[in-house]
Amino acid sequence: MNNFTYFNPTRIHFGQGQIAKLTEELPAEAKVLITYGGGSIKKNGVLKQVHAALAGRHYVEFGGIEANPHFETLMQAVEVVKAESIDYILAVGGGSVIDGSKFIAAAARYEGDAWEILQTYGSKIRDAVPLGTVLTLAATGSEMNNGAVITKAETQDKLFFFSPFVQPRFSILDPETTYTLPARQIANGVVDAYVHTLEQYTTYPVQAKVQDRFAEGLLRTLIEEGPAALANPQDYDVRANLMWTATMALNGTLSTGVPTDWATHMIGHELTGLYGLDHAQTLAIVQTAVWKHKLAAKQAKLAQYAERVFDVHDGSEADKAQAAIARTEDFFTAMGNPVRLSAYGLGDEVIDAVAAKLTAHGHTALGEHADITPDDVKQILRLAL
Structure with missing residues (x-):
């Protein structure tokens, strides 16, 4: 066996009804950006559970993150983070939403051209907005790691990056959120x-x-x-x-x-x-x-x-x-x-x-x-x- 160093700081809440744990995980004073994809979380009741857990909190939403999240879309979310003084991101979705949210978290506090994050594989990231996730699709493992893959649609470039700064602080895994997947x-x-x-x-x-x-x-x-x-x-x-x-x-x-x-x-x-x-x-x-x-x-x-x-x-x-x-x-x-x-x-x-x-x-x-x-x-x- 080769030498290794192992550390994983993400706290996992697993099981039925665990979305309610958002009340405990998100600071009461936080301004939260809820990110999601095509809107299925509105139909299956997941977003309703998130809203219930955040009742009385300050939050805004950003939807439309694609499968294979696009750099161009994510940069629109970065502008929302800056305009709304967001200090916590909650990704509600599968790996694409979580990957995209990791990029948003890093790009919002990155000095310079955010595309450099991908060009340098995350090595220049020095800060990021704190991130939590509510997982709705079991696939990528992005809910418990510090990697992400982003696509620049304009140039057809799909690149990855890693950074400890975008490791989710917590992730909620309720298997019932996956029941309605095609x-x-x-x-x-x-x-x-x-x-x-x-x-x-x-x-x-x-x-x-x-x-x-x-x-x-x-x-x-x-x-x-x-x-x-x-x-x-x-x-x-x-x-x-x-x-x-x-x-x-x-x-x-x-x-x-x-x-x-x-x-x-x-x-x-x-x-x-x-x-x-x-x-x-x-x-x-x-x-x-x-x-x-x-x-x-x-x-x-x-x-x-x-x-x-x-x-x-x-x-x-x-x-x-x-x-x-x-x-x-x-x-x-x-x-x-x-x-x-x-x-x-x-x-x-x-x-x-x-x-x-x-x-x-x-x-x-x-x-x-x-x-x-x-x-x-x-x-x-x-x-x-």
Whole structure:
């Protein structure tokens, strides 16, 4: 196991009725900006619960944050923060709303061009407006980490940043807020959490038994509960397990002491930025293509994954690695996320375009060994056609 330092300061309130905890978490004198997306929280009663918890408080609202939140939209919210002297942000939504709110929090107190936050991956952030979240979609883990991904629609650039200044002070996770999600968002959330786990697991062995077993448990839970959530969206226990699994998949626990990959995410970000695919759709397309291209380097962990997650015990290590790839593709497909670019009407035209964007963004050495070059990315994308 590799050396590591671990710290996560986000306080979690999990379960039914926990939105009422906002009364305790938000300072009574705070001027709060409530951020949200397309307005589903108005229809499903979540915003009503938030209003009830904030009765008598000073708050304003900013809606319309997109999936893959746009820099241009978020800068409008930054102006609201400044004009209204906001001193606390409450993100009510899924990962896109929370990611966007992290950017708003940082940009509102950033001196200079806010686009630099993305260009420097958050390294120049020195302050941010305090942030809390009410999670309504289990997927990204943004409710318990300090990362965010933002898209500049004008230039089709999708970039990420990290900063301890935007770590949520608290997050409220009530599984009932996810009951009314459409099947596509349920499936995307499951695939997103699954690939988050894989990116920290299917690398190479370092004898990190705790992290491996933890990752394997999360993967098995997603395999069990993902289809169950599609079949019965209002099963509380299913939704609770999915919500907590997605949070644990990217709150920093799995990555302690182990090598991590993230090539799938970097390639996927460019596909979303250029062609507008859902984030999880790109992950389902790219993940197994990366494995196929780097099979020799990943064979040992893929075989372990096949044994411990899919109960594949027959055959050689190479046979098990191939079985892991096939079973993963079957799972993604069963969740409604195809594993080929052609399923979305995309072909050879993406290959050079994605490689060029990665180069422009400085991502020329991807993967746990930093040996996936833009030319390798082209080969990976050919495998995903």
